[in-house]
Amino acid sequence: MTGDRRKFDYHGKNILAPMVRVGTLPTRLLALEFGADLVYSEELIDYRLLKCKRVENTLLGSIDYIDAENQILYRTCAAERGRNIVQIGTCSPERAVRVANMIKADVAGIDVNMGCPKEFSIKGNMGAALLTQPERIEAILTALREALPDHLVTCKIRVFDDVEKTIELCKRMEATGVDAIGVHGRTRDERPQHANRNAAIKAVADALRIPVIANGGSSEIRNHEDIDKFRRNCGAAAVMIARQAEENVSIFRKEGMLSWRELVDRYLSAAIVWDNRFPNTKYCIQRILGSLQDSTDEGRKFLHTRCMEDICDIWGFRELFEEKQAQWETGGSLRDIDDDG
Ligand code: FNR
Incomplete structure (x- = not known):
């Protein structure tokens, strides 16, 4: 899709949401194999990315963005080309554009995180801190739009308690020329246990001309058919899934979800083939196993693993x-090169 953005149609699309630590290459590739249409990276902070070197890794066939400590901040490969969106954390149009110019050859688009309520983001004037600064939002999105005429440029927000205020902000975003807006139907202060405000997403979707990507539905998405129900409830073009995909990324699979056991096999082989480092691999498998870590023999063994070999031995991947x-x-x-994702 790079260089051909006007042909991308968001309608009916299912998207892997940005997730810190979870959205590394193996998860993204599995999501695509299972049927996701676009895959977002974890949020990458602009100034950290700007310190990276771009390396063509001929051994793996990947492109790696590596920082001064030899951490791989972002690894991508041909299999996700045209479908990979990098989400950035930024409060600066100037830095956002520098990131855009640095990574544009390797991505289908850039998304700006405008919803993260964590202290790190708020203190850095990023994430949900941007929601109350419409001029800054406009400056960032306009600058990215100009820098990336042929790529997707989007942002991901949380809603306000006041629906009209949310619509007003989204209309200002739309006017910058962004391709779509991801809307998580919770306010900055709400947490996953709060009901997702599907009606607020619908009101935004009805008011905009550009596509809305509905997010926040993982508690109501238990199987593949539920994705469409959520999309319809929200009157949205597309759906973006985080927690349900964190637990079982085969939620994108039309033919039905894989068992945790099948999923561990698929995840682990992708992690091995893409040289995903131990801490990140362990973290992602932990999310798949959930409470099975305490209730099964394999899970209990897994808890004690200290390197890739230990994990491989449990499931026959040595x-x-x-x-x-x-x-x-x-x-x-x-x-x-030491990557913990
Ligand atoms: C997230 N979320 C998130 N959002 C974002 O914009 N950038 C990010 O890097 C992350 N990281 C992240 C990590 C993990 C482990 C989780 C569970 C969530 C929020 C996420 O994208 C989404 O907005 C919410 O989880 C709501 O969607 P679901 O989970 O109901 O599908």
């Missing part, structure tokens, strides 16, 4: 792991 490692060692060592 051979694949060693084969890949040997392959990369003969092709040149990448072992000094």
Whole structure:
């Protein structure tokens, strides 16, 4: 889709939401294999990305953005090209544009996080802190739109308690030329246990000409058919899923979800093949296992794992792991690159 944005139609699309630590390459690739139409990266903070080097990793066939401490901030590959959106945390049009110019060859689009209520974001004047600064929002989105005429430019917001105020802000966003707006139907102070304000999303979707991506529905999305129900309830073009995909990314699969056991196999092989580092791999498998970590033998063993080999031994992946490692060692060592996602 890069270079061809006007052909992207959001209607009926299912999207992997941005999720810190969860939205690394293996999760994104599985989401796409299972049927997701677009996959968002975890939120990447602008100044951290700007310190990265872009490296073409010929051993893996990936593009890596690596910081001064050899952490891989973002890894992408051909399999997600045209469908990968990088979400950035920013409060600066100037830095946002520098990021855009740095990564535009490798992404289908850029999304700006305008919903994160965490202290780190608020203190940095990012995420939900932007919601009360419409001029700054306009400056960031206008600058990105100009810098990326052929890419998708979007933002992801939370709603206000006042629906009219939400609509007013979204109309100002729409006027900057963004391609779509992701709307999480909770306010900045609400948490997952609060009901998602589907009616507020619908009011926004009805008021805008550009597509709205409905978000916040994971508690009501238990199977693939529920995605369409949520979309209809919200009157939205597209749906973006976070927590349900964190637990079981095969929610995107029309033919039905995989069992946790099948999913661990698929996740672990992707993690091995893409040289995903141990801390991030463990974190993502933990999200899949949930309470099974305490209630099954495999789960209890998993709790004690300290390296990729330990994880591989539980589920019979040692051979694949060693084969890949040997392959990369003969092709040149990448072992000094330490990524915890
Ligand atoms: C999130 N969320 C989030 N949002 C965002 O804009 N950028 C991010 O990096 C993250 N990170 C993140 C990590 C994890 C583990 C979770 C569970 C959530 C919020 C997420 O994208 C979404 O807005 C909410 O979870 C509501 O959608 P669901 O979960 O009901 O589908």
